Amino acid sequence: MSAPAPDPVAPVARPAPRLVARTVEIDDPGPLLGLLPPGAEPFSWVRRGEGIVGWGEAARLRTTGPGRFREAERGWRRLLAGAVVRDDVGLRGTGPVAFGSFAFADASSAASSLVVPATVVGHREGRWWLTRTTTGESGPSIGATIPGPVSGAPPQQPDGPPPGTVVFADGAVSSPDWESLVGRAVARVERGELDKVVLARDLLARSSTPVDVRGLLRRLAAAYPATWTFSVDGLVGATPEMLVRTQVRLVASRVLAGTIRRTGDDAHDLALAASLARSSKDLGEHEYAVRSVVEALTPFCAGTNVPESPFVLHLANVMHLATDVTGVLRDDVSSLRLAEALHPSAAVCGTPTAAAAALIDEVEGMDRGRYAGPVGWLDSDGDGEWGIALRCGQVGDDPHEVRLFAGCGIVAGSDPAAELAESAAKFVPMRDALGG
Numbered sequence: 001m002s003a004p005a006p007d008p009v010a011p012v013a014r015p016a017p018r019l020v021a022r023t024v025e026i027d028d029p030g031p032l033l034g035l036l037p038p039g040a041e042p043f044s045w046v047r048r049g050e051g052i053v054g055w056g057e058a059a060r061l062r063t064t065g066p067g068r069f070r071e072a073e074r075g076w077r078r079l080l081a082g083a084v085v086r087d088d089v090g091l092r093g094t095g096p097v098a099f100g101s102f103a104f105a106d107a108s109s110a111a112s113s114l115v116v117p118a119t120v121v122g123h124r125e126g127r128w129w130l131t132r133t134t135t136g137e138s139g140p141s142i143g144a145t146i147p148g149p150v151s152g153a154p155p156q157q158p159d160g161p162p163p164g165t166v167v168f169a170d171g172a173v174s175s176p177d178w179e180s181l182v183g184r185a186v187a188r189v190e191r192g193e194l195d196k197v198v199l200a201r202d203l204l205a206r207s208s209t210p211v212d213v214r215g216l217l218r219r220l221a222a223a224y225p226a227t228w229t230f231s232v233d234g235l236v237g238a239t240p241e242m243l244v245r246t247q248v249r250l251v252a253s254r255v256l257a258g259t260i261r262r263t264g265d266d267a268h269d270l271a272l273a274a275s276l277a278r279s280s281k282d283l284g285e286h287e288y289a290v291r292s293v294v295e296a297l298t299p300f301c302a303g304t305n306v307p308e309s310p311f312v313l314h315l316a317n318v319m320h321l322a323t324d325v326t327g328v329l330r331d332d333v334s335s336l337r338l339a340e341a342l343h344p345s346a347a348v349c350g351t352p353t354a355a356a357a358a359l360i361d362e363v364e365g366m367d368r369g370r371y372a373g374p375v376g377w378l379d380s381d382g383d384g385e386w387g388i389a390l391r392c393g394q395v396g397d398d399p400h401e402v403r404l405f406a407g408c409g410i411v412a413g414s415d416p417a418a419e420l421a422e423s424a425a426k427f428v429p430m431r432d433a434l435g436g
């Protein structure tokens, strides 16, 4: 007699997936970004050759709305609770890691995600490692075994295709309209409704060939070595701004706000850097951003260190006022929890936060998606690095299309034409990397 057909409405006991991860030390495999294989979605968090890259997908958590950070963190802890890990290296970022990218706004239609790649290769302080992670159903059999042996370093991959011909078009708001909405925002600031607001615009790039994200990453890393070159779920860029990094109980944040364009003439650029460091408008704009970060970090810290004045960070396209804030954490708190507390800082939203967020909603005319949200990674101890997704683009479902973003801090006295020019300078890294 054949077995009865299963009842289609009966609940199926579905055990949580179980992560099984193994990390081994490997020899120097060459540049991390050269390891990304074609045909697999690349994950990247690399600066000056150090960091982590990944590909393949062992597990994915997708969240939306105001609870997107908490829900992702809970999901990550659930995955780790049943994980079987053998980590022969024991550094920050070894063992299972998740790359993540979070929407800027609570109401965004863009999903936020934490993704555990099947393969991760990392490099830090003269050591290289390889982590392979798989997911199985939980149960005694899989829990008893560690995948292995893990083979040696993955090979360097040949260069991808050269960039195609790229044409750019206005995004949600044309340049003249954006200039006039900046003018309206300046008036609102000068009326005393708020102190600062960061307004952004988008550009649509269309390439004659499918965009090769690996090529974008390599070109961004070569041209902008002081930035973190990231790629998570099609959001690709080179951010100079570190929202939060944790290492055991130490926390650090690089705050940027206040910008001047470079001219390409070194002597002139040095004079411009000096004028940026003295500009009361830029120093004020910067101070709001620093204060927002310090206020958000303070409840978590036994102590913080905030330099009295900013330094000037030189990038190939622009120079920024920059402050490195550091602190000692009071409790065991994850880097993702801190990223949630720090987001959105006044470098991407404004001061006061609620008034600035409301003005952005009212006038910007677009959903920022994951632009200006936290992007980075965390490990099984909760340590990680979360940058702010700036100088970036979102590759579309159609791989010929990329949506680029740039924003500018608006304070009393901001000049709309100068802000438009500044936003154009902030598009340069992605425009150049796309070959445009």
Ligand SMILES: C=C(O[C@H]1C=CC=C(C(=O)O)[C@@H]1O)C(=O)O
Residues within 6 Å of the ligand: 198, 200, 241, 256, 257, 258, 259, 320, 346, 347, 348, 390, 391, 405, 406, 407, 408, 409, 410, 426
């Ligand atoms: C919002 C962006 O930059 C922020 C970070 C550094 C300097 C900024 C500024 O000077 O306006 C912005 O606050 C962007 O690049 O899209």
